[in-house]
Amino acid sequence: MRPDLxxxxxxxxxxxxxxxxxxxxxxxxxxxxxxxxVRLLLxxxxxxxxxxxxxxxxxxxxxxxxxTSNPAxxxxxAIAIAPTVIFLDMIMPDIDGLMLLRWFRSHPVTRDIxxxxxxxxxxxxxxxxxxxxxxxxxxxx
Numbered sequence: 001m002r003p004d005l006x007x008x009x010x011x012x013x014x015x016x017x018x019x020x021x022x023x024x025x026x027x028x029x030x031x032x033x034x035x036x037x038v039r040l041l042l043x044x045x046x047x048x049x050x051x052x053x054x055x056x057x058x059x060x061x062x063x064x065x066x067x068t069s070n071p072a073x074x075x076x077x078a079i080a081i082a083p084t085v086i087f088l089d090m091i092m093p094d095i096d097g098l099m100l101l102r103w104f105r106s107h108p109v110t111r112d113i114x115x116x117x118x119x120x121x122x123x124x125x126x127x128x129x130x131x132x133x134x135x136x137x138x139x140x141x
Contacts, residue, residue: 037062041083043074043100044118045092053087071095075103078110086110088135090119090126098133105134 040063042053050067057063066081068074071092078086086104090097097117104110114136119126122140130138 038064038085039081039083040065040085040087041074041078041081042067042087043069043071043092043097044087044089045069045071046089049089049118071100074100075107078104078113079107082109083113086113086115088115088117090117090121090130098129101130101133101135 040053040057042050042065044050044067047069050065050069053065053067057065066077066083068077071094074088088097088100088104097119101115101117104113104115115134116137116139117130117135119130119138119140127138
Protein backbone atom coordinates (compact mmCIF):
# COMPACT_ATOMS: atom_id res chain seq x y z
CA MET A 1 0.00 0.00 0.00
CA ARG A 2 1.36 3.38 -0.96
CA PRO A 3 0.86 5.73 2.00
CA ASP A 4 0.46 8.72 -0.34
CA LEU A 5 -2.92 7.39 -1.54
CA UNK A 6 -4.48 6.97 1.90
CA UNK A 7 -5.20 10.59 2.74
CA UNK A 8 -2.13 10.75 4.95
CA UNK A 9 -2.87 7.59 6.93
CA UNK A 10 -0.12 5.05 7.51
CA UNK A 11 -2.11 1.88 6.85
CA UNK A 12 0.53 -0.31 8.48
CA UNK A 13 -0.25 1.37 11.83
CA UNK A 14 -4.01 1.47 11.49
CA UNK A 15 -6.24 -1.01 13.25
CA UNK A 16 -6.90 -4.30 11.45
CA UNK A 17 -10.41 -3.13 10.64
CA UNK A 18 -9.04 -0.26 8.51
CA UNK A 19 -6.26 -2.38 7.06
CA UNK A 20 -8.84 -4.96 5.97
CA UNK A 21 -10.75 -2.20 4.24
CA UNK A 22 -7.86 -1.89 1.79
CA UNK A 23 -8.34 -5.49 0.64
CA UNK A 24 -12.11 -5.44 0.26
CA UNK A 25 -13.61 -5.89 -3.16
CA UNK A 26 -14.99 -2.54 -4.23
CA UNK A 27 -18.76 -2.59 -4.34
CA UNK A 28 -20.57 0.44 -5.71
CA UNK A 29 -22.80 2.16 -3.20
CA UNK A 30 -25.54 4.47 -4.26
CA UNK A 31 -27.70 6.79 -2.26
CA UNK A 32 -31.13 7.37 -3.78
CA UNK A 33 -30.20 9.60 -6.71
CA UNK A 34 -33.82 10.34 -7.57
CA UNK A 35 -34.02 12.65 -4.56
CA UNK A 36 -30.49 14.01 -4.83
CA UNK A 37 -29.78 17.36 -6.41
CA VAL A 38 -26.06 16.60 -6.74
CA ARG A 39 -24.71 13.30 -8.07
CA LEU A 40 -21.00 12.68 -7.50
CA LEU A 41 -19.22 9.96 -9.44
CA LEU A 42 -15.96 8.86 -7.84
CA UNK A 43 -13.60 6.76 -9.93
CA UNK A 44 -10.70 5.51 -7.81
CA UNK A 45 -9.03 2.15 -7.27
CA UNK A 46 -8.60 2.79 -3.53
CA UNK A 47 -11.66 1.83 -1.48
CA UNK A 48 -10.54 4.03 1.42
CA UNK A 49 -10.95 7.11 -0.78
CA UNK A 50 -14.58 6.22 -1.40
CA UNK A 51 -15.08 5.75 2.35
CA UNK A 52 -13.59 9.20 2.97
CA UNK A 53 -15.95 10.75 0.41
CA UNK A 54 -18.92 8.92 1.91
CA UNK A 55 -17.95 10.13 5.39
CA UNK A 56 -17.60 13.74 4.18
CA UNK A 57 -21.08 13.83 2.65
CA UNK A 58 -22.85 11.59 5.20
CA UNK A 59 -25.05 14.39 6.53
CA UNK A 60 -25.87 15.85 3.13
CA UNK A 61 -29.30 14.67 2.03
CA UNK A 62 -29.11 16.33 -1.38
CA UNK A 63 -25.86 14.63 -2.48
CA UNK A 64 -25.58 11.09 -3.76
CA UNK A 65 -22.24 9.36 -4.16
CA UNK A 66 -21.67 6.76 -6.85
CA UNK A 67 -18.39 4.89 -6.69
CA THR A 68 -16.53 2.56 -8.99
CA SER A 69 -13.03 1.17 -8.75
CA ASN A 70 -13.20 -0.24 -12.27
CA PRO A 71 -12.12 2.36 -14.84
CA ALA A 72 -13.66 0.36 -17.71
CA UNK A 73 -17.04 0.35 -15.93
CA UNK A 74 -16.73 4.06 -15.14
CA UNK A 75 -17.63 5.02 -18.68
CA UNK A 76 -20.92 3.11 -18.54
CA UNK A 77 -21.62 4.46 -15.05
CA ALA A 78 -21.09 8.06 -16.13
CA ILE A 79 -23.54 7.66 -18.99
CA ALA A 80 -26.15 5.95 -16.81
CA ILE A 81 -25.82 8.22 -13.76
CA ALA A 82 -25.36 11.57 -15.53
CA PRO A 83 -23.31 12.90 -12.61
CA THR A 84 -23.16 16.53 -11.61
CA VAL A 85 -19.39 16.19 -11.15
CA ILE A 86 -16.79 13.44 -11.64
CA PHE A 87 -13.86 12.91 -9.27
CA LEU A 88 -11.26 10.94 -11.21
CA ASP A 89 -8.12 9.32 -9.85
CA MET A 90 -5.09 10.07 -12.01
CA ILE A 91 -3.20 6.84 -11.32
CA MET A 92 -5.04 3.54 -11.62
CA PRO A 93 -4.07 0.13 -12.95
CA ASP A 94 -4.79 -0.64 -16.62
CA ILE A 95 -6.46 2.66 -17.54
CA ASP A 96 -5.06 5.91 -16.19
CA GLY A 97 -7.04 9.02 -15.40
CA LEU A 98 -5.87 10.92 -18.48
CA MET A 99 -7.18 8.18 -20.79
CA LEU A 100 -10.58 8.33 -19.09
CA LEU A 101 -10.54 12.12 -19.10
CA ARG A 102 -9.96 12.11 -22.88
CA TRP A 103 -12.85 9.71 -23.36
CA PHE A 104 -15.20 11.73 -21.14
CA ARG A 105 -14.35 14.91 -23.06
CA SER A 106 -14.93 13.22 -26.43
CA HIS A 107 -18.36 11.75 -25.62
CA PRO A 108 -21.41 14.01 -26.08
CA VAL A 109 -23.10 12.81 -22.87
CA THR A 110 -20.09 13.52 -20.63
CA ARG A 111 -18.16 16.27 -22.39
CA ASP A 112 -19.60 19.11 -20.28
CA ILE A 113 -19.53 17.42 -16.87
CA UNK A 114 -16.98 19.06 -14.55
CA UNK A 115 -14.11 16.68 -13.80
CA UNK A 116 -11.79 16.99 -10.82
CA UNK A 117 -8.57 15.01 -11.04
CA UNK A 118 -7.37 13.39 -7.80
CA UNK A 119 -3.68 12.63 -7.52
CA UNK A 120 -0.93 11.92 -5.06
CA UNK A 121 1.53 13.75 -7.30
CA UNK A 122 2.01 17.48 -7.55
CA UNK A 123 4.06 17.40 -10.73
CA UNK A 124 3.66 20.40 -13.01
CA UNK A 125 3.62 18.24 -16.16
CA UNK A 126 0.83 16.00 -14.84
CA UNK A 127 -1.23 19.02 -13.87
CA UNK A 128 -0.63 20.66 -17.24
CA UNK A 129 -1.57 17.45 -19.07
CA UNK A 130 -4.77 17.14 -17.03
CA UNK A 131 -5.82 20.73 -17.75
CA UNK A 132 -4.87 20.36 -21.43
CA UNK A 133 -7.12 17.31 -21.69
CA UNK A 134 -10.04 19.18 -20.14
CA UNK A 135 -9.88 18.75 -16.35
CA UNK A 136 -11.68 21.47 -14.41
CA UNK A 137 -9.55 21.11 -11.28
CA UNK A 138 -6.64 19.10 -9.93
CA UNK A 139 -6.46 18.10 -6.28
CA UNK A 140 -3.53 16.33 -4.68
CA UNK A 141 -2.97 14.93 -1.22
